[in-house]
Amino acid sequence: MSNKVVLAYSGGLDTSVAVKWLIEKGYTVVACCLDVGEGKDLELVQQKAFDMGAEQSYVIDATKEFSEDFVGYAIKGNTMYEGTYPLVSALSRPLISKKLVEIAQAEDAIAIAHGCTGKGNDQVRFEVAIKALAPHIKVLAPVREWSWSREEEIDYAKKHNIPIPINLDSPYSIDQNLWGRSNECGILEDPFATPPEDAYDLTKPIEETPDTPEELELVFENGLPISINNKSYPLDQLILKLNEIAGLHGIGRIDHVENRLVGIKSREVYETPGAKVIMEAHKALETITLTKDVAHFKPVIEKQLSEQIYNGLWFSPLTDSLKQFIDSTQTQVTGTVRVKLFKGNVIVNGRKSPFSLYNEELATYTKEDAFNQEAAVGFIEIFGLPTKVKALLETEGVLK
Amino acid sequence: MSNKVVLAYSGGLDTSVAVKWLIEKGYTVVACCLDVGEGKDLELVQQKAFDMGAEQSYVIDATKEFSEDFVGYAIKGNTMYEGTYPLVSALSRPLISKKLVEIAQAEDAIAIAHGCTGKGNDQVRFEVAIKALAPHIKVLAPVREWSWSREEEIDYAKKHNIPIPINLDSPYSIDQNLWGRSNECGILEDPFATPPEDAYDLTKPIEETPDTPEELELVFENGLPISINNKSYPLDQLILKLNEIAGLHGIGRIDHVENRLVGIKSREVYETPGAKVIMEAHKALETITLTKDVAHFKPVIEKQLSEQIYNGLWFSPLTDSLKQFIDSTQTQVTGTVRVKLFKGNVIVNGRKSPFSLYNEELATYTKEDAFNQEAAVGFIEIFGLPTKVKALLETEGVLK
């Protein structure tokens, strides 16, 4: 019988130690490393896994797939957990899980291992996603299981000739992909402390941003951005491009105390420069292309979808149904948005669309006014009728 | 029988014409002008009403009452219509209506008149609020009724010796109070056009803001701000103070195409410098003082309350119940928030509270960790059980 385990391998200390640890436990290790837009040196990581003793070492650039199948819904669905967090890591976990399952099935492995600890959201996201795709496979969580202190882990690493990373004493715990970068731990654990500048990487401090604003025209088609200033990009390239431009202008810093799935509050610092620009522009385009009833109900769907993603429930019938709802609202979210990037601000200055429901003849207060103001009298009478009946009861006692 | 009408009088052209027009229709006019924080010269307006022919002219500074009974709920309830508009005018209409009704009852008037047109939200808000408080009183809307063009109105004014305001050719239609300023019409009617600088009044353009950030400590008690940098203010004064400070830093500009109650989309430009600072700080304080379940459900209440206020339903049993819910969540929203104002940005840098539910011992990744990571295994097994059962069905056919 197989004793193969597929390990989600990042090249860092925890998962390098995990290779050795799993081998010691009697497993054959198949390493697997994905790039989802953070720009990893995949060859280096591949070799390192072999160096650690992995029997096989897969590396996959999944950036494009990540943008199309996952980030696309974050855009169309304006997904924000607790109204604040654009779901950076949460979005990548189901894709990574899917790849791990595919390799596990191809390699006939009996288990999948991840490097998460026991108090974060990601352990839940990986394990639930893996179960959704391969309910019988075993899931191992070496870091959660060994529960070593940092010192014990380093001791183990030294004993097993595992190279110690030079940035080991970084106080931060970081995750990054196409859609942004998250950072926690260290001084950030005090929610009254100002995040130090070294907590950030993708964005300039406002103090160092250009003194000249930059104006961009973004074109959207069916809810997704397809060009910047008339230059077309595939979605992943467009986001990377905007990360760069908007990062220079100090856009997209988020400092949030959030409620984790596992019941604790945690202070997180995010940088999502491209995401911020795209989401602001997308929402502005929706203001002219969605009907009022859709505009007022879609946030209910968006909130639920955000929680599904945050809670690791990407692969579930409810998420599928929510995605269908979202898709159906985007068929006319097509048009152009002009944004100004300046000193940390994304300012939407204009929006237009061939499907615009903004009707200047109805909105105008000029002579072209096509709105029938007399209709308002009847409208108010009926709209206010329940209020009036209630007031009659209050003022007169019993109604006839 | 009385032929008195109480007119909501602003001192502007429309309502000055309305005084004459109502007198011509046979009414005795009682003018009433409120200041709700916009800083009107009430004496001037009072005299002007008399000049126009009003029999009586009331002026009321309702700024304090406005802040306490209305704006307070906007703060505690984070109310934003369509996630964007902080309900500036919408909040003042019920208070103005209440004062009009009180005067009408004191004066034994048979009608109340307002100066709104027939295509905006405010006509609905006034008329529904008035009905809620005095269901039998007649409501007149002279501007909606006469439906003159601008030229016809000016002709009428000239004929009746009504002074023509010097800013008559301003293309904008403006409303302002303690909570902010709204602007519509003119070039703004093209939603792709950048709002010109003269559309703004309370806020500096980012280009002209100070190059040095300003850090403030705001203290909240039961959900409401009570001091800035350890100096206490009554709520209305605190907001006015913040309008000034934050306006200098270019904070609080909003450019929104919104769905009006009367069925049309309208492009509006808002300035809410103080509101922006207070609301960001308030939300940050809630992240550490509300339990997760309250934090996740309160937005449902907030959305409904925002729509109630926007739609003119302040005086209604549902609004009362929503307010009770909101109040009950704020008893421990007490603490300090440190914000940095800079170049149009409100950056929350720290939040603390004696009622903080953020537990550093649970959140930390250091040795002080009090979180039982083994519990996660059981949690994930049960949390993921429905997903696993569904996956078993998908992969194996029928369940046993």
Place this chain on the structure above:
Amino acid sequence: MSNKVVLAYSGGLDTSVAVKWLIEKGYTVVACCLDVGEGKDLELVQQKAFDMGAEQSYVIDATKEFSEDFVGYAIKGNTMYEGTYPLVSALSRPLISKKLVEIAQAEDAIAIAHGCTGKGNDQVRFEVAIKALAPHIKVLAPVREWSWSREEEIDYAKKHNIPIPINLDSPYSIDQNLWGRSNECGILEDPFATPPEDAYDLTKPIEETPDTPEELELVFENGLPISINNKSYPLDQLILKLNEIAGLHGIGRIDHVENRLVGIKSREVYETPGAKVIMEAHKALETITLTKDVAHFKPVIEKQLSEQIYNGLWFSPLTDSLKQFIDSTQTQVTGTVRVKLFKGNVIVNGRKSPFSLYNEELATYTKEDAFNQEAAVGFIEIFGLPTKVKALLETEGVLK
């Protein structure tokens, strides 16, 4: 230019008078009568329209289309307005409007007329649906316009040789289709009065129902019923069959004071025997085939869809998106439900499905138990963590 108006013609007094009245106003009348399952004698109505002076008289049996395109969503969406009213008339209005518009376009008519009064929901449903499909066509509402008393209408009828129906002094106002029958007016206007037996037509009083229960097996496929006791039926025939069977057992009477779209409360009596059986069975089948997250979120969609339908907004982007959501949840709502009909009760006695997520091995308390009870300990610790942290704050003062 055309002066043709297409009139929704029922054959009753109001619309017969409307034919004459429209002709007197200078219109050429094209009558159109639909059967949506109430079992009209269409030939008779067709001839009557000609007798009244209609230039053309269409009759259409739309029962099948009604069941497939409209009632199907009521079943899959468990739609109930205010949790009580299964949307009988509300469902037929958009279909009738669609047919009227089709005829108006074929006949090159300039207007469509309906026979609704000015205080019901149906006027809104017709006019909004017609506008959704043909925004330029004029809509006429003769009954609302002439606003005669009953006596005046009869006088007019007599003068114009319009036959007076024999049941004219029925106090009730009735509408019926495949999905049920609604009744209002007369004694029912007193909400404390017991509805008299003559208010009902499709259902036996419980006192006269059989003393022997009847058990049926209903098979559903993708959310819709396809057979009764192993005999297959098209949806419309299946509903008619169940109306008959369940009506005999006194099933499906509803007595409700509902909030109309036009702001008043109205007491209505409904009979929906087939609908009651189908909806109870459908919901029971969903309990075993929907995952918990879908089961808990779908009601939010159902409530919104019910209000859309009630409010006449069938033809709208939001309704389209809600329908897509609903459809996506029904792909595995396939299986068999055993119901017992007896003395006004629909008792679901059993439900099974090839896609059942009910897992006897997990649910059982016998030795076959596959549930890992130890996992509960970890689950409870984490599920209860926010509660515990809050309690620590309450009992100990400030958290560390």
Place this chain on the structure above:
Amino acid sequence: MSNKVVLAYSGGLDTSVAVKWLIEKGYTVVACCLDVGEGKDLELVQQKAFDMGAEQSYVIDATKEFSEDFVGYAIKGNTMYEGTYPLVSALSRPLISKKLVEIAQAEDAIAIAHGCTGKGNDQVRFEVAIKALAPHIKVLAPVREWSWSREEEIDYAKKHNIPIPINLDSPYSIDQNLWGRSNECGILEDPFATPPEDAYDLTKPIEETPDTPEELELVFENGLPISINNKSYPLDQLILKLNEIAGLHGIGRIDHVENRLVGIKSREVYETPGAKVIMEAHKALETITLTKDVAHFKPVIEKQLSEQIYNGLWFSPLTDSLKQFIDSTQTQVTGTVRVKLFKGNVIVNGRKSPFSLYNEELATYTKEDAFNQEAAVGFIEIFGLPTKVKALLETEGVLK
């Protein structure tokens, strides 16, 4: 240091064995048994606990407190989990937990023990409620911990001279209180099997109910029933009385496959005769006393409150806020409802209230009609405007 444990003692086999088991583990056992309306012989249970070896044995009749502080909210909030289960056991768990905590504090105990297994909801409800009130106390779950088979438990009981109950081979697992009775296990574990008659206890089968209907007048005050046929009762007595009357008429049987908090689906049979009558009457009274906006939003609150209760989160800030919302809606839910009980049916035949918002003059189609039908024209124009604008876009291409 204390080694006292307070055990929730029912007198049944599981908790009797638990007394001995805990003593063997070195604990001193304080037994505590509550009656929450199921009609226990408390003296007998008290003595039995002593016989088992308990050092102290408390018995408490908490029926009245249960009705006032818990069931009252179920009535005012129409709480139904998954639209079907009236939360019988779920409502009693927080009260029992509260009493256990009070005794534990009085007795200076170090732990509280309950007799729940590891796969039900009740273990979660007890443990979370206890943590909410006493975060430091230890919770023991002997039955979950020993995880014996039935045979092993009986062996243990025999060895320790614990009397074996005579109904030991009942296949069912039952819980009962004032608000109803729940039953699971045995044949009920097959969701396609008809529940056998011996699964029920509080209700007659319809076949054996009286052939004469019974009509009752229930009077409500502020949302709670206070009298039956003009005879006043305290709430607990009123419910017991209605359980008896409605049980005779076969009312209140529920057969449901529900989604447990711990991730599995479970088939449950409930009997809630009194609850069914009260809830139907209460909802009917709300139809005339709540405004439309409250009537349409309250279900959102009710659903959340139902889930809070089901999930054991009674003692939580969100539940407190939801209860405040509910209370604020009930101040005018006062009036009389006439119900007919017959053959398993609760038929509401009439409802009236001094605070009724039903306005016969507005609703009527007679000459007394006070509704302004002309207002409908304006209302429809504005209500339908977004639909029309959308249709113009669809039919004409781009809007001006």
